[in-house]
Amino acid sequence: MRTLITGGAGFIGSHLCERFLEMGHIVICVDNLITGALSNIEHLRTNDRFAFIRHDISHPLEMDGPIDIILHFASPASPVDYLQFPIQTLKVGSLGTHNALGLAKVKNARYLLASTSEVYGDPEVHPQREDYWGNVNSVGVRGCYDESKRFAEAMTMAYHRFHGVDTRIIRIFNTYGPRMRLDDGRVLPNFMGQALRGEPLTVYGDGSQTRSFCYVDDLVEGIARLILKTFHDPVNLGNPDEVTILEFAHEILKLSGSASAFDYRPLPQDDPKLRKPDIGRARELLGWEPKVDRHEGLERTLAYFQKKVAQQRK
Ligand code: UDP
Secondary structure, three states, rough: OOOOOOOOHHHHHHHHHHOOOOOOOOOEEEEEEOOHHHHOOOHHOOOOEEEEEEEOOOOOOOOOOOEEEEOOOOOOHHHHHHOOHHHHHHHHHHHHHHHHHHHHHHHOOEEEEEEHHHEEEEEOOOEOOOOOOOOOOOOOOOHHHHHEEEEEEEEHHHHHHHOOOOOOEEEEEOOEOOOOOOOOHHHHHHHHHHHHHHOEEEEOOOOOOOOEEEEEEHHHHHHHOOOOOOOOOOEEEOOOOOOEEEHHHHHHHHHHHOOOOOEEEEOOOOOOOOOOOOOHHHHHHOOOOOOOOOOHHHHHHHHHHHHHHHEEEE
């Protein structure tokens, strides 16, 4: 099997490269490295079944030979990143998705789109099920990401319905683990970096907003299962264990043994107040549910960030 992974040098993409190599596939990683990093895939480059192509999938990509699976994961994905790259974010969700689907069509490849819980916006339905259409502000600061992914879902369904491409769509809820960037601006790298440096933890708003955090290995397992199924409607993948951001901050302080204080900052525009996946569909379809609880996942991730913070000090 030859599997092409766009965004393969990113946080989730690099874990997918690893997993599909373990499954015996040939893996072609395509990334333009604007938010991904070669260091994420350095350990894979000696594997003769692994290839890296530096390319922006927002431009067409022609490939020789067969491709059996395309996993389209390229996109800035943290609020700080997509605020810095709003046009690239819109382009990779639209033009990039079009190009990846075009490749899937000519190669007759199975295709999986990485969509996001952001398609639900600031949800009025809780927990979020796949049949909820969402509450998105198209002209707000998060609109560039939310709408690009909503467009990507619509384009994926159009290629499935019109061209018969064998597509899948996952909606990824907050995911964490090793290889997140210390400076990606997300809550977990921020809090861990701040706790380890003894700086105050920046809590946005009053910290009563909730998120539900999924360890990356669990997400990858869900993807590996879905690629074997023929199912075209969206599937939520995430951990339903919901926590307020303030509770989360306390958990990280305790785990890291840090005495950092809290620095309350204004809540960013359109920051979703609640987020928790309903994973009934994934449970039934894939027999899947997350296995790594937050305590264990946070311990593993803290070990990774301890090294990163130590490297920064050097
Ligand atoms: N957040 C926070 N402090 C930070 C970074 C984020 O309190 O330093 C909050 C943010 O306002 C949001 C939640 O943590 O409510 C998760 O933010 P993140 O950027 O990780 O991703 P999101 O789930 O909003 O896409």
